[in-house]
Amino acid sequence: MADEALFQFLHNELIQYVYKSSEQGEMENARCITKLENMGFRVGQGLIERFTKDTARFKDELDVMKFICKDFWTSVFKKQIDNLRTNHQGIYVLQDNKFRLLSQLSAGKQYLEHAPKYLAFTCGLVRGGLANLGVKSIVTAEVSVMPACKFQVMIQKV
Amino acid sequence: MMTMLGGEPFLLVSKQEQQNYPLYIRSVPSDSELKFHYTVHTSLDVVEEKVSAVGKVIVDQRELYLGLLYPTEDYKVYGYVTNSKVKFVIVVDSSNTSLRDNEIRSMFRKLHNSFTDVMCNPFYNPGDPIQSKVFDSMVSSMMVQTC
């Protein structure tokens, strides 16, 4: 049973690795974010495969999203999503008021610009989990006030 | 994936964007290759139908095991679909009456468990054909047991 702290250390090192081997600039930053997101995606696929092995079949899209917010989030981050909103037209906003992976970052304004790096992997995690359940999506995240953040899931109609 | 049980194949496919193609096939060469391929492709359509049936209660929608899909003259076809839309199909010779429902269920469970492990192998790229030695030996032992 791997300790939670170990994952945090690994996650941080992942980010350092991806950014260390890149140059400055917006293009590079986007590339790094994508790299992290893609890694999260593959992990999300695997996690969901394992986790839904013994669960009943999902009824619909909302059923899937609730699963992500409750069971999935609890297993991965030890807590549920604090607030789920949807416009019932394929857009969901998942709010985590105390996102665990941001806990390492100080709350100062100068660190806000680094926050996206710490959210990219998780965006991928969600997108990968959903993808493996047959739900295609685009997942983005933003931080307004540390350590709270919002994940936006836009379902893509195939 | 196809394995021969009492001389019959079973197939594992994955639904990828409306196309069905096999991720893994294992079979013992038989004389009725053509008939067998036809059965396999038909069975995938039936699985599709069962899972997307709206308002009809063909099968308990919450269960992953779909049971006997349809009997044909020569074969009995069983289906199973995971939450991740991966379809498993077991095709058994009609003359095989010794294989019971719970044995079939158990085979699907084994397949599902092994497939989940394959998905968690970081060197496996989802959507690629399965080339796992562990998966192979699980299938082999299952075949030995039922033949």
Added chain:
Amino acid sequence: MSRQSNRTTESKKMNSELFTLTYGALVTQLCKDYENDEEVNKQLDKMGYNIGVRLIEDFLARSSVGRCHDFRETADVIAKVAFKMYLGITPSVTNWSPAGDEFSLILENNPLVDFVELPDNHSNLVYSNILCGVLRGALEMVQMAVDVRFAQDTLRGDNVTEIRMKFVKRIEENLPAGDE
């Protein structure tokens, strides 16, 4: 067969799988980024080192171990406390050298390699090499320079996984450690 999953045990297991799968994603990313297995092994070691120099603080804060008096004590703490705390396993400490400066950690199972099947084109990959770096970095922070390497690896066909640790020398207190 029950269709309901036991959520608590599933929860715990999944958390461990998050680490295993994330590590897998890292290794495969490195394999894409670097030409050969040797380079990947080096990177894993470096990254492990960076983790180790920080992990030690977490470890000292959460365990109640005091200063180790000798290398044997260190070995026991690593196997019985550290590995247990972070990976949930307790490797055995064996194969001490006559001088008492080298020993082996035998891991019956290694959570990092759960579900992993090494493809044929990566025969030189030391998949779990990050562990060597972590141990090296952590011990450097408590003034011990060590050499750590894998002697046996279940992924490459051995029966067990064996990590060999050799004490090199004591480090002066005021040498700063940077990232590699």
